[in-house]
Amino acid sequence: MTAQKNKNIAEKSNKMLDKISEQDIVQYLLNNPNFFEKRPNVLAEMNIGHDSGSAVSLIERQVSILREQKNDARSKLHTLIDVADKNEQLSRRFNALILALLDTQSFGQVVDFVQQRLVKDFDAHQVSIRILKSANISSKELSKDDIVEAKKWDEAYVNTFGKVIDKRIPVCGRLPIDQLELLFSGDCEQIRSVALIPLIKDKTSDCIGLLAIGSTDKDRFRADMGTLFLSHLSQVLSRVVERHVKRN
Numbered sequence: 001m002t003a004q005k006n007k008n009i010a011e012k013s014n015k016m017l018d019k020i021s022e023q024d025i026v027q028y029l030l031n032n033p034n035f036f037e038k039r040p041n042v043l044a045e046m047n048i049g050h051d052s053g054s055a056v057s058l059i060e061r062q063v064s065i066l067r068e069q070k071n072d073a074r075s076k077l078h079t080l081i082d083v084a085d086k087n088e089q090l091s092r093r094f095n096a097l098i099l100a101l102l103d104t105q106s107f108g109q110v111v112d113f114v115q116q117r118l119v120k121d122f123d124a125h126q127v128s129i130r131i132l133k134s135a136n137i138s139s140k141e142l143s144k145d146d147i148v149e150a151k152k153w154d155e156a157y158v159n160t161f162g163k164v165i166d167k168r169i170p171v172c173g174r175l176p177i178d179q180l181e182l183l184f185s186g187d188c189e190q191i192r193s194v195a196l197i198p199l200i201k202d203k204t205s206d207c208i209g210l211l212a213i214g215s216t217d218k219d220r221f222r223a224d225m226g227t228l229f230l231s232h233l234s235q236v237l238s239r240v241v242e243r244h245v246k247r248n
Helices: 002-019 022-030 040-044 056-100 105-119 146-167 177-191 228-242
Strands: 127-131 134-135 169-171 193-201 209-217 245-247
Touching: 002 022, 056 169, 105 127, 105 209, 105 228, 127 177, 134 209, 169 177, 177 193, 177 209, 177 228, 193 228, 209 228
Parallel strands: none
Antiparallel strands: 127 209, 134 245, 169 193, 193 209
């Protein structure tokens, strides 16, 4: 009688287990996080395999997961600290650039200073500033060679850089050789990536020209990179350049 009773109980239990899904078990354990603490004998009988191929207890596996999460969090923290440090350095260099630009006395000084400082402090290889025809620079500000170069460039820019001017936002990435030739002349073959920045003082102002920053590193200026700093540089440089520009 007892054997038959035990058999009936076992069959009933098996039927109940058939109705319980793995998700039900998972949810129960989540709702009862101290389940194994109250039943150490059950935990002692369990072995959980994982990617390493070895068998460990649930507690050991849990500790391993927590350790991995800790290491991941530490790595992310170090990355954030590194980014913050680079942003701080960038901010200091940018502030120094602004202060120095405010002290320039001519357009020639502006061009020379921007080229030197961006190459030295911002990992640029070549820098050029091109002023549009609608914002003519006084002939006193340019040498004869500069005037000739400006005229040549102005004739070609409309079809080549019109979209960049119209969008009014910095563009980063790789440029075709014909555009590089217009921007950097003889050094264009070394340029692998470029930041092209329309010079716009504010939302209501017209674009007075372009600032092009070229790098020999193909990944220095990427299409997916942020352009906040470049936009700030555009606003500052536009105001400085306008002091030496005579509009039609």
